[in-house]
């Protein structure tokens with residue numbers, strides 16, 4: 001199973017478990033995540049959610065093979081029922097607290113999804129990147145707005161335009177993560193924080209989350225709509241095709257052929 005789901009002592013843990021592909025996320029994996037989050041919403045036994053990967057890697061982001069195979073209408077219009085949309089809607093719409101524990105690289109949507117979690121803990125081996133421009137794509141699921149709000153325009157522009165990887169220390173300074181801990185402590189620490197949330201009054205946690213997030217909800221949804229329209233059109237473009245092909249051919253993409 002590429003996603004491990006388990007509930008224990010009030011914590012639903014969702015773990016990326018596809019190490020042979022660097023935890024790259026397929027449509028089936030998004031669907032599992034979406035279904036688990038939707039079920040958790042009405043399950044009183046779940047009082048906190050913990051998202052994690054492996055020690056070596058959080059996730060390599062969207063499966064690039066899946067990207068190449070995704071059928072898209074020529075006008076770039078979106079199928080909002082696609083599993084990735086279901087997952088991200090369930091994540092940013094979750095009324096329950098979501099804790100993320102990141103070790104190793106968190107790439108693409110692996111970094112974007114953190115902006116929709118509540119407590120984000122990074123191991124000292126964690127790194128973050130949003131290499132959308134390197135793939136002939138653009139930011140997705142609110143990152144163009146949320147990263148700018150978190151880190152300010154110049155820093156967000158550097159991360160989103162160049163798409164380069166940055167370490168946990170910089171993510172902490174930018175406000176993308178709550179705390180950095182040694183790798184060997186990460187899971188114990190994150191589980192402990194989730195356990196604290198479980199023990200607190202659920203209604204207070206829900207209210208706190210809603211109050212903190214409600215003012216950004218409408219602008220965020222507008223940004224997501226804009227981003228994802230462009231993203232979907234670009235996914236079918238020649239630059240993205242060149243980037244995906246180059247990745248699997250283990251060579252550098254040649255973007256100079258495009259204007």
Ligand SMILES: C/C=C/C(=O)SCCNC(=O)CCNC(=O)[C@H](O)C(C)(C)COP(=O)(O)OP(=O)(O)OC[C@H]1O[C@@H](n2cnc3c(N)ncnc32)[C@H](O)[C@@H]1OP(=O)(O)O
Pocket residue numbers: 020021022024025060061062063064065084105107108109110131132135140248
């Ligand atoms: C809406 C969402 C948008 C996004 O998420 S955009 C972001 C998409 N993700 C990426 O661009 C990252 C692509 N992957 C990488 O850059 C590298 O990988 C890593 C830095 C994560 C790791 O590098 P290394 O340690 O050298 O491993 P390796 O040989 O590249 O990967 C091992 C196997 O995993 C496959 N794989 C890695 N990432 C993906 C992916 N994202 N989609 C599909 N397959 C992937 C490779 O191809 C390879 O496979 P084989 O062993 O057969 O050569």
